[in-house]
Amino acid sequence: MARFRMYPTPMQKAALLEQCGHARYVWNLALEQWSMWTRDKVAVAPNFAEQCRQLTGARAKFDWLRAGSQTVQQQALRDFDQAVKNFYAGTHRRPTWRRTGVHEGFRIVGPQASRVVKLNRKWAAANVPKIGWIRFRLSRAIPDAKSYRITRDRAGRWHLAFAVIPPPIPTPGTGEVIGVDRGVTVSAALSTGELLWCPGFSDLEQGRLKHLQRRLARCQGTSRRQRVKTAIAKLHARAGDRRKDWVEKTSTNLARRFDVIRVEDLRIAAMTRRPKPKPDPEQPDAYLSNRRRAKAGLNRGILANGWGLLVQRLEHKAAGRVEKVNPAYTSQTCSACGHCVPENRESQAVFRCAACGHQANADINAAVNIAAGRAVSARRGATKGLAEA
Known part of the structure; x- marks a missing residue:
């Protein structure tokens, strides 16, 4: 609209x-x-x-x-x-x-x-x-x-x-296929080698947000608490506007440049669900550590990069041209020879194949696998394309 x-x-x-x-x-x-x-x-x-x-x-x-x-x-x-x-x-x-x-x-x-x-x-x-x-x-x-x-x-x-639905963006007719790998450190990595980052809070805004959250915890009066909540909402609204603007520009650019856009079929709602408590079997009414704080940080990173909104707007603008690929082992599979072992991904950004020695950015390597439509079985067998699946 x-x-x-x-x-x-x-x-x-x-x-x-x-x-x-x-x-x-x-x-x-x-x-x-x-x-x-x-x-x-x-x-x-x-x-x-x-x-x-x-x-x-x-x-x-x-x-x-x-x-x-x-x-x-x-x-x-x-x-x-x-x-x-x-x-x-x-x-x-x-x-x-x-x-x-x-x-x-x-x-x-x-x-x-x-x-x-x-x-x-x-x-x-x-x-x-x-x-x-x-x-x-x-x-x-x-x-x-x-x-x-x-x-x-x-x-x-x-x-x-x-309430008006705009028409979808026409296909360029070049026959090109693009793979998009979504991440937390890099918001979107394209199979063409491009790395895209979604803008978020600046350092100054992060400091102010922390300051306002501490003030909110100490507020006693209703009117003062409402003023602080409004100030926090304005910061989040500003970051949300930047995220939506980035998603709109990125989705429009991809829909205009490529005929087929392939993304991972991710269940974002399940990925961002809070971890369940782990009861301590030795002590009743006690719980073990479930890394709740670390999972909360990961959830914020996923939501701040607009994973779901990007795919949603791509499906609106490039109707019928968005394909979802099984995300299993796309980050561990070599895009050159297809060898798949966990040791291939040395770090968050470095990918080095243990079989052929192919080295590339880990996110771009995953994006190339997504563009090829590769899906790896649970036994990590040979890769196969979408046409063969």
Whole structure:
């Protein structure tokens, strides 16, 4: 979707937060109805049409709810109905409660979503129901969309996102294949020999983040604690913006240059899961060391490099041209002769084959194996390509 940064006035911010509260209230009420429904009590759970009729009755009874936009509240019910359908289809998780300060946003559809005007070369404005015209920054052309969503992140920034899917990037037609090896020290290594790094926190920002985290641990008052949490959220938002910008530029560059893009088929959610506690067999109610701190650092490194987001955006921009390769032993296999032993990888950056003496950067060697589509069996037998598998 096309997202723009909004700059509402203080009065408009208060009105936007009120609309977000209405949408969150309606969502949570619908979730409560759905959670309480059981087959032995009620024949059918309330559907979207029935909930809309209930919303009409609630708006006639409560003035504070009638003061909000009916479109915003109905779309919250529509979003919940779609979330339930996705849950039963098995594509998404169970709908959860929406909280203040975390889930701030609402959606506008229909003719009201087309009330957008361009003010000048840098600014435009959208007419939000019950609020009025709110300015937003023109960072790209305004798409022709039938709906948009207004959200507020934890750093206090407001965004306007138009629901429009851009077309995929056309293939260059050169027939070239690229392999991408994702890592922690090197964010992405390409089979062409390029090494790419995802920008993160600077040294100054890391020091400030540590200072703010220590202040947060000592905060006593609610207002002071909220100010420190907002300052921490702004630092993380800045790093997240850099990561997303790097992912967008990298994925666009790869989609424009290569016909086929091959990546490792990694289960990132399982890789970043916290380790389970290890009970001590000799002492009851005691636990052995499970290297939790080291695993937490590795998890932060994986998430900070945007592994999942990079592949997701590649699949969006190069639709049908992204292939996932079995990641087994790609970092231990020689790209020249196919010999696979753990001793081939001497360190994080050095690869030296024990059979043929081939020496290369370890990440680039793995990227070449990924580009060739090599998959090694658990017994570390001969390598085979995707066409032979």
